[in-house]
Amino acid sequence: MSTHDHGSDPETPAPTAALLAAHGVPERRAVFLGSPVDPLTMDETLAVIDDAMGRRVPLKHVVVNVSKLMSMRRDAALRGDVCGSDLINIDGMGVVWGARLAGIRVPGRVAGIDLMDRVLGLCAAKGYRPYILGARREVLENAIAAIRRRHPGITFAGWRDGYFGPAEEPEVVEAIRRSGADCLFVAISSPMKERFTQQHRDRLGVPFLMGVGGSIDVFAGHTRRAPVWVQNAGMEWFFRMAQEPRRLWRRYLSTNCVYLGLLAGEVVRARRRRATPING
Numbered sequence: 483m484s485t486h487d488h489g490s491d492p493e494t495p496a497p498t499a500a501l502l503a504a505h506g507v508p509e510r511r512a513v514f515l516g517s518p519v520d521p522l523t524m525d526e527t528l529a530v531i532d533d534a535m536g537r538r539v540p541l542k543h544v545v546v547n548v549s550k551l552m553s554m555r556r557d558a559a560l561r562g563d564v565c566g567s568d569l570i571n572i573d574g575m576g577v578v579w580g581a582r583l584a585g586i587r588v589p590g591r592v593a594g595i596d597l598m599d600r601v602l603g604l605c606a607a608k609g610y611r612p613y614i615l616g617a618r619r620e621v622l623e624n625a626i627a628a629i630r631r632r633h634p635g636i637t638f639a640g641w642r643d644g645y646f647g648p649a650e651e652p653e654v655v656e657a658i659r660r661s662g663a664d665c666l667f668v669a670i671s672s673p674m675k676e677r678f679t680q681q682h683r684d685r686l687g688v689p690f691l692m693g694v695g696g697s698i699d700v701f702a703g704h705t706r707r708a709p710v711w712v713q714n715a716g717m718e719w720f721f722r723m724a725q726e727p728r729r730l731w732r733r734y735l736s737t738n739c740v741y742l743g744l745l746a747g748e749v750v751r752a753r754r755r756r757a758t759p760i761n762g
């Protein structure tokens with residue numbers, strides 16, 4: 483296990499570094515399989531986000547799971563986008579268990595969709611205004627309606643579907659900036675959402691940025707989420723694969739096998755480090 487000091491990163495704005503330090507995040511940051519991770523609870527994560535939106539301090543958030551960790555090893559740009567984030571939660575029991583085996587104290591999983599729902603509840607309670615970018619238009623409109631039913635009183639800064647080309651990006655970014663949103667949820671698949679938030683983070687002018695992938699499809703009722711017991715058993719990937727076996731079985735089989743091999747090496751190295759005496 484190793485740590486990373488947010489404050490030493492030249493890309494981290496001083497107000498962001500100060501906010502993270504106030505919540506004790508830098509000293510808890512660890513590195514697992516080459517990726518920084520912040521082993522926080524859901525409530526601790528939400529407190530940081532609330533503080534950032536309340537003070538309008540820029541905070542870029544990302545989650546990592548087994549699939550993303552493996553993709554980062556092949557995609558240098560994705561790795562840079564993830565490592566350049568201010569807050570990196572662990573989403574996926576496979577990573578929770580793996581990090582614990584490697585000696586990292588992880589209190590539990592912070593699932594992206596659950597965090598999004600908690601942040602939306604915070605918006606309804608405190609008057610923060612979210613903006614959602616991504617998904618198909620009809621799916622997004624269904625999700626907006628469902629969120630309004632779930633969180634009465636919420637006021638959106640705006641929303642837009644995710645079907646636009648690179649030439650339209652400046653216009654999309656400007657529309658979000660003009661909206662004065664307190665948080666932005668980018669519902670585009672990886673690695674595009676990580677690239678968008680990293681590339682435009684300064685121009686967007688939104689305090690809290692979060693990629694949410696397929697969460698909008700779940701809110702809209704277009705995709706079923708695994709039962710809680712399946713999530714807790716670390717088998718959510720299998721539930722997804724069962725819904726789309728032809729498309730996903732090869733991906734999950736190869737990804738999980740590579741992950742298990744890398745994890746075995748990481749656990750051995752961690753045990754050797756713990757067994758090596760420190761010479762004074």
